[in-house]
Amino acid sequence: MLADVQFDVYEQAVVCTVTGEVDLSNATQICDAIGEATPNTALGVVLDLSGVGYLDSAGIHLIYRLRENLRARGQKLMLAIPADSPVQDSLRLASVTRHLPIAPSVEKALVGVAPPAASPKDSDRDTPQGEPAV
Amino acid sequence: MTTGSPHLEARPPGAGQVVLPPAASFLAPADQLRILSGLSDPALSEVGLEELLDEVLVRVQQALDVDTVAILLYDPETHQLVARAAKGIEEEVEQGVRLPLGQGFAGRIAAERVAIAIADVDHADILNPILREKRIRSLLGLPLVVEGDLIGVLHVGSLVPRTFGERDLAVLQVAAARVAPGIERARLYSALEREHRLAVVLQRSLLPRELAGVVGVGVAARYLPARDGVGGDWYDVIELPHGLVGIAIGDVVGHGMRAAALMGEVRFALHAYALEGHAPGRTLELVDRYVQTMRERPMATAAYAVFDAETGSMTLATAGHVPPIIFGPTRGGVIEVQPGAPLGAFPYGSCPEHQLTLASGEMIVMYTDGLVERRGTALAQGIEDLLTMVRGAGSAEQVCRSAMGGLVPPEGLDDDVAMLVLHNLPVPAQLRMHLAADPGTLADVRRVMRRWLRERGADDDDVTEITLAVGEACANAIEHAYSPGPARFELDATESAGDVTIAVRDTGRWREARGENRGRGLRIIDAAMSDVRLTPTSTGTEIVMHRRLRAV
Numbered sequence: 021m022l023a024d025v026q027f028d029v030y031e032q033a034v035v036c037t038v039t040g041e042v043d044l045s046n047a048t049q050i051c052d053a054i055g056e057a058t059p060n061t062a063l064g065v066v067l068d069l070s071g072v073g074y075l076d077s078a079g080i081h082l083i084y085r086l087r088e089n090l091r092a093r094g095q096k097l098m099l100a101i102p103a104d105s106p107v108q109d110s111l112r113l114a115s116v117t118r119h120l121p122i123a124p125s126v127e128k129a130l131v132g133v134a135p136p137a138a139s140p141k142d143s144d145r146d147t148p149q150g151e152p153a154v
Numbered sequence: 155m156t157t158g159s160p161h162l163e164a165r166p167p168g169a170g171q172v173v174l175p176p177a178a179s180f181l182a183p184a185d186q187l188r189i190l191s192g193l194s195d196p197a198l199s200e201v202g203l204e205e206l207l208d209e210v211l212v213r214v215q216q217a218l219d220v221d222t223v224a225i226l227l228y229d230p231e232t233h234q235l236v237a238r239a240a241k242g243i244e245e246e247v248e249q250g251v252r253l254p255l256g257q258g259f260a261g262r263i264a265a266e267r268v269a270i271a272i273a274d275v276d277h278a279d280i281l282n283p284i285l286r287e288k289r290i291r292s293l294l295g296l297p298l299v300v301e302g303d304l305i306g307v308l309h310v311g312s313l314v315p316r317t318f319g320e321r322d323l324a325v326l327q328v329a330a331a332r333v334a335p336g337i338e339r340a341r342l343y344s345a346l347e348r349e350h351r352l353a354v355v356l357q358r359s360l361l362p363r364e365l366a367g368v369v370g371v372g373v374a375a376r377y378l379p380a381r382d383g384v385g386g387d388w389y390d391v392i393e394l395p396h397g398l399v400g401i402a403i404g405d406v407v408g409h410g411m412r413a414a415a416l417m418g419e420v421r422f423a424l425h426a427y428a429l430e431g432h433a434p435g436r437t438l439e440l441v442d443r444y445v446q447t448m449r450e451r452p453m454a455t456a457a458y459a460v461f462d463a464e465t466g467s468m469t470l471a472t473a474g475h476v477p478p479i480i481f482g483p484t485r486g487g488v489i490e491v492q493p494g495a496p497l498g499a500f501p502y503g504s505c506p507e508h509q510l511t512l513a514s515g516e517m518i519v520m521y522t523d524g525l526v527e528r529r530g531t532a533l534a535q536g537i538e539d540l541l542t543m544v545r546g547a548g549s550a551e552q553v554c555r556s557a558m559g560g561l562v563p564p565e566g567l568d569d570d571v572a573m574l575v576l577h578n579l580p581v582p583a584q585l586r587m588h589l590a591a592d593p594g595t596l597a598d599v600r601r602v603m604r605r606w607l608r609e610r611g612a613d614d615d616d617v618t619e620i621t622l623a624v625g626e627a628c629a630n631a632i633e634h635a636y637s638p639g640p641a642r643f644e645l646d647a648t649e650s651a652g653d654v655t656i657a658v659r660d661t662g663r664w665r666e667a668r669g670e671n672r673g674r675g676l677r678i679i680d681a682a683m684s685d686v687r688l689t690p691t692s693t694g695t696e697i698v699m700h701r702r703l704r705a706v
Binding site: 074 | 393394395396397429431593594596597600615618619621622625626629632633674675677678681682
């Protein structure tokens with residue numbers, strides 16, 4: 021099993037945690053699964069990639085496609101990727117880092133998706149590192 | 155050996171029935187006995203029940219000159235007699251006639267264990283309609299008894315009125331005495347056969363159908379049932395996330411279907427906990443907790459190890475299981491591991507973990523005690539023999555072949571045996587891989603690339619970035635490979651004084667980047683590697699790329 025995907029559905033946001041490796045063989049499936057798991061009522065999705073050890077251009081494509089799909093439904097996407105993650109290397113080599121809404125943790129990414137009051141953890145109100153996609 | 159001698163009692167017979175006195179004092183005529191004598195042939199106990207019964211019918215029919223002969227076997231579960239073999243009244247068997255004990259001609263013979271003769275069937279209480287329809291006029295029957303247990307009824311019939319006498323009973327008694335133990339043996343044998351066959355099927359279906367193929371790792375396994383049936387030995391190979399491989403072996407004490415079923419339960423529990431990503435010690439502890447909750451708590455042992463082909467490191471834990479052996483070009487021996495308690499042995503048992511590294515080319519052999527346990531020989535000696543046996547083997551498959559060939563005698567073993575071998579395949583310095591153009595192979599390529607790069611002295615950044623670039627080149631080859639047959643592509647990797655050169659050749663045309671998203675693969679390759687060249691070849695496209703390792 022190359023990767024696993026877990027969903028935590030909160031009232032206003034879905035936190036989707038991917039662990040393992042993401043490549044051409046599973047990127048599309050993961051993207052579709054996230055779309056399926058996100059209710060229309062959610063304000064957006066936090067894609068937690070901190071447990072991902074490998075992400076190729078198909079995985080980057082997944083992020084862009086997911087962002088477009090969500091945008092069409094009026095929903096936001098935030099990525100949770102720590103600075104030392106191998107995913108950061110992929111984004112850097114593909115020169116897409118600055119185009120993507122990235123926060124260093126799920127807590128901070130959630131703030132970017134839902135207003136602080138609606139966030140499941142309201143203790144952490146720092147602004148995310150990247151700008152949320154609107 | 156006891157005989158089918160009926161106990162005759164002075165009971166009031168039914169209308170027209172005669173309960174015959176003991177026939178022991180009568181001698182059956184010599185020529186009739188000669189016909190029956192073949193029945194004691196010991197070879198009969200080896201043939202199937204059907205053939206044995208058929209033999210009895212023919213000989214009895216001949217010896218007594220009767221029109222019908224039938225054998226009904228007693229089914230202790232339903233307390234019924236089941237028509238099993240018949241001559242002259244074959245319908246009995248075809249229709250699967252079942253008769254209750256205690257009623258009717260055969261039922262009374264069985265329930266009361268007496269021989270009964272009926273001179274005129276029309277006046278008797280015959281339950282079996284087939285006997286009436288056939289217009290059988292006279293009947294003689296007796297119970298088949300082995301060591302005090304009823305196993306059935308043997309009866310003969312005549313279409314012309316005939317008064318069966320004590321001489322006839324004496325002949326039938328000889329036939330019954332000779333054949334009853336044979337029937338019992340054959341029946342036990344076929345029941346065992348059936349149980350054995352079912353257990354083998356069950357065992358097979360509970361073991362992995364094929365071992366997960368992991369590039370860079372050679373795996374082979376064997377399961378051998380015991381001489382007289384399957385047991386609870388098992389093995390498993392688990393493909394874990396992040397390119398890790400789990401290997402497990404175990405033994406649920408016991409034999410037959412029950413052990414096989416329990417084995418399945420324990421194996422699936424371990425497989426599931428392993429997939430959750432738990433380390434070997436914790437995985438075995440969780441299986442232990444699971445076994446504690448099983449209604450029929452089995453005695454079980456297991457060993458579980460997680461292998462990282464990229465680094466050669468292995469984490470191993472055992473729960474009361476014989477320790478695996480490790481061997482390779484430069485060493486060989488038992489892995490000294492502090493064992494955890496057997497599964498389910500006592501509450502909250504813990505399983506310590508042991509770390510080791512498999513050098514390139516080394517193998518680890520997991521096995522169950524059936525392989526090394528010999529009556530009158532110390533276990534350590536058996537393990538020593540195993541080591542000697544497999545020492546020179548060059549592949550995991552060869553290890554299995556040598557061990558099974560050298561340690562299992564031709565007549566089989568008393569205990570069942572499972573073994574599982576993992577071989578840390580050496581990665582050649584000049585790497586050349588031919589791969590199916592399938593996205594599923596990308597993970598394999600990465601695993602081999604990372605290992606190859608580490609063995610060339612690459613640091614973490616080198617490994618991450620070169621692996622990404624190679625992954626992109628391969629993904630492109632897979633997406634664009636085109637050929638009439640199953641599409642393939644190849645990868646060459648060489649290194650000289652810290653300069654890495656990698657070539658990926660496919661059988662399709664490099665597709666120009668379409669849109670912003672599609673160009674990223676090539677952008678990653680360009681950013682990670684230097685001197686990237688894309689060349690069309692006669693069959694497809696070749697991409698050659700270089701990088702100077704920073705640490706070398």
